[in-house]
Amino acid sequence: MEEMITPYELPEIKDHSFFFIDQRIATHIEAKLHKHDAWELYHVIHGHGNRIAGDTLQPFSAGDVVLIPPSMHHYWQYAPTSADNDGCIHYLMVAFSHSLITRCIEVFPELRNRLTSLTFPVNALKYGLESSRVICKMLSQMNDMDDLGRLSAMFRLLPVIFNSSDHILAGKPMQIERDVRRMQQICAYVMAHYVHTITLNEIASEVGMNRSAFCSYFKRCKKMTFSQFVTQYRLNTACELLKHSQKQVSEICFAVGFNDVPHFNRVFKELQGMTPKEYRKRNI
Template sequence: MIIPYELPEIKDHSFFFIDQRITPHLEAKLHQHDAWELYYVIHGYGTRMAGDTLQAFSAGDVALIPPSMHHYWKYDPASTDSDGCIHYLMVAFNHSLVVRCMEVFPELRNRLINLTFPVNALKFGPESSRVIRNMLSQMNDMDDLGRLCGMFRLLPVIFNSPDHIFAGKPMQIERDVRRMQQICTYVMAHYVHTITLDEIAAEIGMNRSAFCSYFKRCKGMTFSQFVTQYRLNTACELLKHSQKQVSEICFAVGFNDVPHFNRVFKESQGITPKEYRKRNT
């Protein structure tokens, strides 16, 4: 499923800027948000999905993702630094920011007038990438007001640059949304029992192999992992809001063995079901 993703809201800021250095598994899975995303890879390499396109990326790459386009940056674990981290700079801003600034500041309006904003994702070429990398690096060392001034310089560069290549176009996602809703509805109705891959694939009219590939692409996890996650989430709610014994909850959410349930729950939550209940009731 394409995950609606809300960028962290930063009080008293008109756009989101982050210098991110994290382990690869913490990077967002397939998602979308209502903001332009300008992304500069400092350290790491892997595969980027933007809309309908998969492309390899590497350190130094700069890409622009339009609002509402689903995308993800999947880093190769072998590309991390000595601390096991990848590193990037990212600035995200609503289209309304661009429109309002053009209304208020004629200097910016003159640079962007008659511009047709891109609907496709773009990867910038060598010269534009060099300029944008320098601008983002300078902004990273600035205070909030300096970054705002940097944005005024940055916007004409990213929207007027002829030095770019195609990196993805929007997908027609209505069918995917319907399929995923159908899958989720089926899981909600049958999670207490074993759900085989053949059953769920037949439910949405796909063969088993195609379903596995499709689900992994959309959700970033296997169907089995998804069902387990749903069962554990349901168990957490029962632990918080019911008086059922742990063994009862185990079977009520589709696990067939209490020790296995306890082990899987602790791997997911970091504590046992009994400890979870004590902390949340």
């Protein structure tokens, strides 16, 4: 698993204080599980898939805006079928060092007044609809600006992303490096094998533990059983397929690892509060 977590250096841009990119690339080119010493503000324009951030595995889709803290392992895994007609996905991303914030606070009283009493988040955050709308607009405007215009826009962007209360948890850092590697190995295994039955013996063996120790470890780290985790991941994937594909409910049931349509419908309604067909109608 060591080789799966890649220290990643953002491209150095001469005479710039932060990194901004409007990226359209093929899904297989996107960086694998990695970390870097910078805040990352990421806006998905086209594409969907699954994201690892710290200890958390979540689906993502177009329109999502996420803030990932420095040194947190993360991976945006785009579904190949979510690419556009040119085979590309599309996102906007701003990455900036924490020292940029502290230097600006020292130099500019106007920014200091907005940020000086702030406690910076240690968790990855996914912004809600209203904050996402504001941030998306600001990032899109930055895309059409020259360097000085982007710097001015950055001064306006920082208070928005750090003062917003309109967000949910998208990932927690894991303090113990061994646990980081182990939990991300578990997430990667689930992402690769969720279509099939994953036994406790298989996943325990994958991470070098016996079954009993694995169950205790996983419950301690995730506050749920491994079976609950896999079920939730399958349902999250099913939700994305219901929103982004024309597959029948029965097809989706088997595509995400359930072997019985009535059972799938029952579990889906129990955890989502509605049937798969109702969910699709509400999200079309």
